[in-house]
Amino acid sequence: MNGKMRRELPLHFMIVPGLLFIAVFSYVPMAGIVIAFQKFIPARGLFGHQKWVGWDNFDYVMDLPSFTQVLWNTLYISSFKLVLGLVVPIVFAILLNELKNEVVKRSVQTTIYLPYFLSWVVLGGILIDLLSPSTGLVNQVLKSFGLEPIFFLGDNKWFPTTLIVSDIWKNFGYGTIVYLAAITGIDPGLYEAATIDGANRWKKAWHITLPGMRMVIVLLSVLSLGQLLNAGFDQVFNLYSPQVYESGDILDTFVYRIGLLDAQYGVATAVGFFKSIVSFILIGSAYFFAYRFAKYRIF
Template sequence: MAQPNSEMKGIMPPERIITVKKESFLKHLVKNKWLYIFLIPGLLYFLVFKYVPMFGIVIAFKQLSIVKGIWGSDWVGLANFETLFSSSHFLRVLRNSILLSVYQIIFGFPAPIILALMLNEIRQIAFKRISQTILYLPHFISWVVLAGIVINFLSPTTGIANQIVTAFGHEPIKFLQEPEYFRSIIVSAEIWKSVGWGTIIYLAAMTGVDPTLYESAKIDGASRMQRIYYITIPGIATTIVILLLLNLGNILDNGFDQVFLLYNPVTYETGDIFETYTYRIGLQDGRMSYATAVGLFKSAVGFILIISSNYAARAISGKSIW
């Protein structure tokens, strides 16, 4: 008697499995073709502006010559990194970048969470929508305009801040020329600009919390603060952890616009960060190889931080990005 083949036994041969998978994928692709079409612009953005420029990393290990080009320039190995680490400006720039990011995380990261919790407790829909619209508006103001607002607000002659200072009998303060005030100004301006927009993510996360939990807690006599602490915050904990990890990964990425538009040589002591330092040595001084080494160092530190922060978050809270 002939032995039953694999199909008779109910076991599909490997060739048939591959064919079925291909057919299933094609059906899925045709069924969701518009979703993949809409995905193309995003993929092109990352390909053109994120992945293709990575080939320029080789500049950090060369002495770039405009005449010879990238590939024809002389190979210098780690010489640019040695120059960076031995530079008198390196520790200052590193300290300023870390401190500014730490201040942003300490004061700026909780701000949209607190604001979202407050907005979530508003029961008057009209007032809630008007409040959200007003809070979102600063996000759409460019840093050029916002820097002008800050400069006028802190002007030692016509600024509102100094008018209040002089009203109490004190001398006007040149806020933008005092290094000790610079970080506070940058962090405050960043919070004012982004806090309203940041609440969108947390408000969206709050919509996923089961309403029956609030009803049960209210029946059990839980106060509003208790419902926030024991239901709302745990319900958005995953979102908080993910955004915190992303912030930690960008701890050396403070943003170029806000600092460049408000700092000056007087405030280099506390305001000079990697972005502005790279701009000066790369574009103004023409030291492109050295500037690329600075940027590569910053990216490497950010990569290490986001990996380590992810593992730490997973060990502590059980929540992580991957």
């Protein structure tokens, strides 16, 4: 063992817990994929004698009348979350970077970052109270302006919008911190040169700040695209109800009801396998285009 390897050995040992976590919770469960091709009976065990049904579980899922709507809901909600989840933090980080008062700047950073640490169990209860059509603060404000109350969590027209807005509100603080960190890595001399050339703040942001954030934006975009079929189980599960299944039911909640409530384990696994294949294709494509057009590489 050479000297460099000996010095870095403690760092390699620090990776071991993370590798074990990934192996136990990500790779070992992959053995359960076989359930998607079986008429699975739990009493016989994962490696017991199960009846193989081939593609029947997939055919059953595709023939369900609600599956197309569930898939559309997932794509619609997650697409808006993905796009706005990138755009809003970028814009907010640039605006926040322009603040000269450090006290105000750090206060705003802390305030917008706080919701990220709250679970959807807690936030779900808060939103249910705030958006109640009878006693909620939001509808009380609407009534004070002479407007009709809105059933945000019970109206198929408003429920997807509520999911998207509340998710952006919860998570954009984290993205903002990441982009602010990227901005601090930009050479200050570029801004000084732009000032001498007569560039205003908007031109500096467009020609210096955004290009300087490009690699971080590409990285987060690539990672986000792989989650296109994950519209947020925790959030939807804590906020939805049968009356908004039409617009709010997503693949994860669909799998939950089929797999755990209806005990159709093979069908639920088939949907999960379908999600994994699509996500793999999406993140592979995203990485290809990121390398093709932005010369982005993981290593």
